[in-house]
Amino acid sequence: MKTRLLAVPLMLVALAACGGSKRPPVVKGGPGGPSATSTGRSDGSTAPLPSDSGPDVQPVDNDMARGEDFTVSDPETGEGGPLEDVHFDYDQFSLTDAARTQLDHHGAWLKAHTGAKVMVEGHCDERGTVEYNLALGDRRAHAVRDYLVSLGVAGSQLQTTSYGKERPLDTGSTDEAWARNRRAHFSVSR
Amino acid sequence: MERTASPSRASSSRASSALVLGGALAAALAAGPLAAARGAAQLPPPAQAPATTLIFDPGGAQRVAVPDCIPKRADEASREACRTITQVLRADLKFEGLFRFVPDELMSAIKPLDPEHPDFTDWRGIGATYLVTLQAIVNGPDLQVEAKVYAPESGQTILSRRYSGKNDAPRSYAHQASDEIVALTGFRGVARTKIAFVSNRDAPAKGRQSKELYVMDYDGFNPRRVTVNRNINILPNWNPDGRSLSYVSYRQGQPDVYVASIYEGRSANLTNGRGQSFAPSFSPDGKRIAYSSNRGGNMDIWVANADGSGAHKLTDTAALDTAPTWSPTGQEIAFTSDRGGTPQIYLMDSEGLNVRRLTTVGNWNDAPSWNPSKQYSEIAYTSRIEGGFEIAVIDLASRQVRQVTLGRGSCEYPSWAPSGRHLTFSCGRGRSWQVAVADRLGQSVQTLTGGSNKNEQPDWGP
Numbered sequence: 340m341k342t343r344l345l346a347v348p349l350m351l352v353a354l355a356a357c358g359g360s361k362r363p364p365v366v367k368g369g370p371g372g373p374s375a376t377s378t379g380r381s382d383g384s385t386a387p388l389p390s391d392s393g394p395d396v397q398p399v400d401n402d403m404a405r406g407e408d409f410t411v412s413d414p415e416t417g418e419g420g421p422l423e424d425v426h427f428d429y430d431q432f433s434l435t436d437a438a439r440t441q442l443d444h445h446g447a448w449l450k451a452h453t454g455a456k457v458m459v460e461g462h463c464d465e466r467g468t469v470e471y472n473l474a475l476g477d478r479r480a481h482a483v484r485d486y487l488v489s490l491g492v493a494g495s496q497l498q499t500t501s502y503g504k505e506r507p508l509d510t511g512s513t514d515e516a517w518a519r520n521r522r523a524h525f526s527v528s529r
Numbered sequence: 530m531e532r533t534a535s536p537s538r539a540s541s542s543r544a545s546s547a548l549v550l551g552g553a554l555a556a557a558l559a560a561g562p563l564a565a566a567r568g569a570a571q572l573p574p575p576a577q578a579p580a581t582t583l584i585f586d587p588g589g590a591q592r593v594a595v596p597d598c599i600p601k602r603a604d605e606a607s608r609e610a611c612r613t614i615t616q617v618l619r620a621d622l623k624f625e626g627l628f629r630f631v632p633d634e635l636m637s638a639i640k641p642l643d644p645e646h647p648d649f650t651d652w653r654g655i656g657a658t659y660l661v662t663l664q665a666i667v668n669g670p671d672l673q674v675e676a677k678v679y680a681p682e683s684g685q686t687i688l689s690r691r692y693s694g695k696n697d698a699p700r701s702y703a704h705q706a707s708d709e710i711v712a713l714t715g716f717r718g719v720a721r722t723k724i725a726f727v728s729n730r731d732a733p734a735k736g737r738q739s740k741e742l743y744v745m746d747y748d749g750f751n752p753r754r755v756t757v758n759r760n761i762n763i764l765p766n767w768n769p770d771g772r773s774l775s776y777v778s779y780r781q782g783q784p785d786v787y788v789a790s791i792y793e794g795r796s797a798n799l800t801n802g803r804g805q806s807f808a809p810s811f812s813p814d815g816k817r818i819a820y821s822s823n824r825g826g827n828m829d830i831w832v833a834n835a836d837g838s839g840a841h842k843l844t845d846t847a848a849l850d851t852a853p854t855w856s857p858t859g860q861e862i863a864f865t866s867d868r869g870g871t872p873q874i875y876l877m878d879s880e881g882l883n884v885r886r887l888t889t890v891g892n893w894n895d896a897p898s899w900n901p902s903k904q905y906s907e908i909a910y911t912s913r914i915e916g917g918f919e920i921a922v923i924d925l926a927s928r929q930v931r932q933v934t935l936g937r938g939s940c941e942y943p944s945w946a947p948s949g950r951h952l953t954f955s956c957g958r959g960r961s962w963q964v965a966v967a968d969r970l971g972q973s974v975q976t977l978t979g980g981s982n983k984n985e986q987p988d989w990g991p
Contacts, residue, residue, distance in 0.1 A: 458782070465958070467918070468896040468911050468941045469764065469986060470852040471865065471872055473784070473807045474821065474828045478849065481823075500783050500805060505761050506738050512959040 421448050422457065422525035425483065426518060429464070432478035434486055438523075442483065445525065446490035453493065458526040459483050461501040462508075464517035469503060476501030483523040591658040594631035595619050596642045598663035598674075606667035606696070613699045614663055614674060614706075620748065621707035621720040622661075624975075626950065626968055631657050644677070652681040659687070661710065665702075672696035676706040678713070688713060700750060717902075717948040719989075722747045724944075724953055724977070725755070725765040725774050726964050727986040732759075740983070742776055744791065747946070747966070747989070749977030755791050764808055767990030768815045768835070774988075775799075775809035775818055786820050788835070799837030800824075808852045811835070812859045812879075813901065819843070819853035819862055830864050832879070843881030854899045854908070855879070863887065863897040863908055874910055874923075888912075888923060890930055896942060902949025905969070909933070909943035909952055920954050922969070933971035940965075944988045953977075955985035 422445045425438040434442065449455060461476030461483075480499035488494050509516035595618060598611035622628055635655040640648065644662040652660050660679040665672065672695065678688040690709060692702050704720035711718030725744045731754065732739040739759045745752040756762040761779040768774065773790045781798065786806045789796040800806040804824025811818055819832045825842055828849045833840035844850040848868035855862055859879060866875050871892045877884040888894035893913035900907045912921040912932075920933040920943045934940040937956035945952045946966075953966045962983040967974040978984035
C-alpha cells in the first residue's frame with residue numbers, strides 16, 4: 340500500500356500543476372481540488388513514479404503528507420473543497436458537458452479517497468411545485484451517482500438525497516439565482 | 530387546550546346528492562375568476578333539512594342581522610370579550626359566503642336590541658330574515674357566551690346555545706357559534722378548522738436553512754409551532770381526525786415520512802430511511818397513507834397503513850410519480866406523473882389499477898388536491914400558465930378547468946377546506962411566500978400570513 344499512499348499526493352500536486360485552475364489553491368500544499376485541467380480524466384494512473392532504481396522518496400508518516408488536512412471550503416457550494424457543485428439546465432436532470440468534466444475530477448478524487456463517503460444532494464430552482472422539484476432533485480442526484488459509478492467509483496461511497504427547492508443557495512428570483520440553485524451538492528464525510 | 534367552548538361539535542352534514550355544475554359556472558369560467566356573480570359559487574343544500582333550519586337561498590332576499598354582542602355586566606372585561614366575539618362571528622359568517630347581511634346603518638336606525646325579548650317587528654322592518662344575538666360575561670378567568678338565532682317573521686327561536694369556558698380564547702367561542710349557525714343551512718362550517726403550514730420564520734438568519742411545521746386557525750390567528758428539530762420539515766398533511774399530521778422531515782438525513790401527534794408532541798418515522806419518501810396523504814378514513822418513494826429504485830406511489838406497516842407500491846413505471854391525493858370515498862387516488870413527457874395529473878383506483886390521464890391542457894399540471902366534499906367532484910392543482918404557476922380546478926365530470934389565482938406571483942400547494950367550499954394555497958416568489966385562502970371560484974382571496982419569510986405548503990385540516 341505504500342505506492343498508493345505515495346500516489347495520492349503526487350497526483351494532486353500534478354493536478355494543481357497542470358494549470359487551468361480557476362483559482363489558486365487555498366492552502367499551500369493542499370490538493371487544489373478537482374479544478375479544471377486540460378488533461379481530462381485523472382484517475383491517478385498517470386502520476387509519475389520513479390522507476391529506474393530504488394525508491395528516492397519514502398512515505399512520510401505524517402498527516403500533512405495527505406495534503407488534505409486544511410481543506411478550506413464553503414460548505415454551501417463546496418467551493419474550495421474537493422467536490423464542487425455541478426449544475427443543471429432548467430427542468431433537466433441530464434448531465435451537461437461541463438458537469439461531466441467536473442464529475443470526472445470528482446470521480447478521480449473519490450477513487451483516491453476511498454474512505455470518503457459522499458451524500459449527493461439534488462437541488463432545484465424555485466420554479467415548479469415542491470413535490471415535483473423533490474422528484475427532480477432525486478433524479479439529478481441519481482444522474483450524478485450513476486455517472487460517478489460508471490467512472491469506477493464504489494457505489495458504497497455514494498448516497499443520494501433530494502432537497503428539491505427547499506434549500507436554495509440563492510434566494511433571489513433571477514436567472515442567475517436559478518442557475519446557481521439547480522445543482523448537485525456533495526456533502527463529504529470521512 | 531384547543532377549544533374552550535363546552536358544547537360538543539355540531540354534527541356536520543354533508544350533502545351526498547349528485548349535483549350538476551350548471552351554466553352559471555360555465556359562465557364564470559368563460560368570464561374569468563373576477564367576473565362571475567358571487568351567488569354562482571354556492572350550490573343549494575339537500576332538501577332533507579330539519580324543521581329548525583336556515584333557508585339558504587343566495588339569490589333571494591334573505592338577510593342575517595348580527596348586532597353587537599351585549600355584555601351581561603358592564604365591566605371592561607365583558608365588553609372586551611363582546612367586541613371580539615362580535616367581530617369574529619361576523620368575519621366567520623362572512624367568510625362562509627352563504628349569507629347576506631343587514632347593513633349596520635339599518636341596525637343602528639332601530640331601537641337597541643333586547644337580546645332576551647327582541648322586538649321582532651323592528652327586525653322584520655329592516656329586512657332581517659334571521660337575527661343572531663350574542664351576550665357575554667367574564668367572571669374572573671371564565672367566560673360565558675350565549676348565542677341565539679331567531680326568525681323575526683315567525684318569532685321562532687332556531688338556535689339557543691350557552692358556551693362556558695375559560696376566557697383565554699374568546700375567538701373560539703365565536704368560531705363555535707359560527708359553525709353551529711352554518712350547520713343550520715346544511716353546509717359544514719370551517720370556523721373551527723385549522724391550517725397546517727411550513728415556515729422558515731424561526732430559522733436562524735445565518736447558517737443552515739431550516740423549515741418547521743406550524744398550525745394556525747383557519748383565519749390565520751394563533752399560529753403555533755409543531756416541529757422544533759431545526760431541520761427541513763415540509764409537506765404537511767392532516768389526518769382527518771385532526772389530531773395528527775403526516776409530513777416529510779430530513780431530521781435523520783434522508784427525507785422520511787413522519788406522523789406527529791400534535792397535541793401530545795410525539796412523532797414517529799414511518800419510512801425509516803427505506804429510500805427517500807415524499808408527499809404523504811392520509812386516506813379519508815385515516816387508516817392509510819399514500820406517499821411517493823424511490824425505495825423501489827424509481828419515484829413511485831406507495832401506500833401503507835397509518836403506522837407505516839404494510840407498505841407496497843401502487844405504480845411501477847420508469848416515470849416520476851408523486852403527489853398522491855385521495856378521492857372522498859377513498860376508492861381512487863389522483864397523482865402527478867411525467868410518464869407522458871410532462872408532469873400531468875392521473876387517476877387510478879386505490880389498488881393502483883385503471884390508471885388514466887386527467888389533465889390535458891397545458892404542459893405542467895401537478896400537486897393535485899381532491900375536493901373532500903362529495904358535493905363537488907373536482908380536483909385543484911398547480912398549473913403552469915403563461916410561464917407562471919397558478920391554482921386551477923378541474924371538474925371531473927365536464928373536464929372543464931377554471932383558474933383560481935391570478936397575479937399573485939407563483940401559487941402552489943392547493944388544499945381544500947373540509948367543507949369543500951374554500952381552498953388554501955401559498956403564493957409568492959423568492960424570499961416571501963404567504964398562505965392564502967379563497968372560495969372555490971377564487972372570487973375572494975385573503976392572505977393569512979405576513980412578513981418577509983416563507984409561509985407555504987398549507988394543508989387545511991379538520
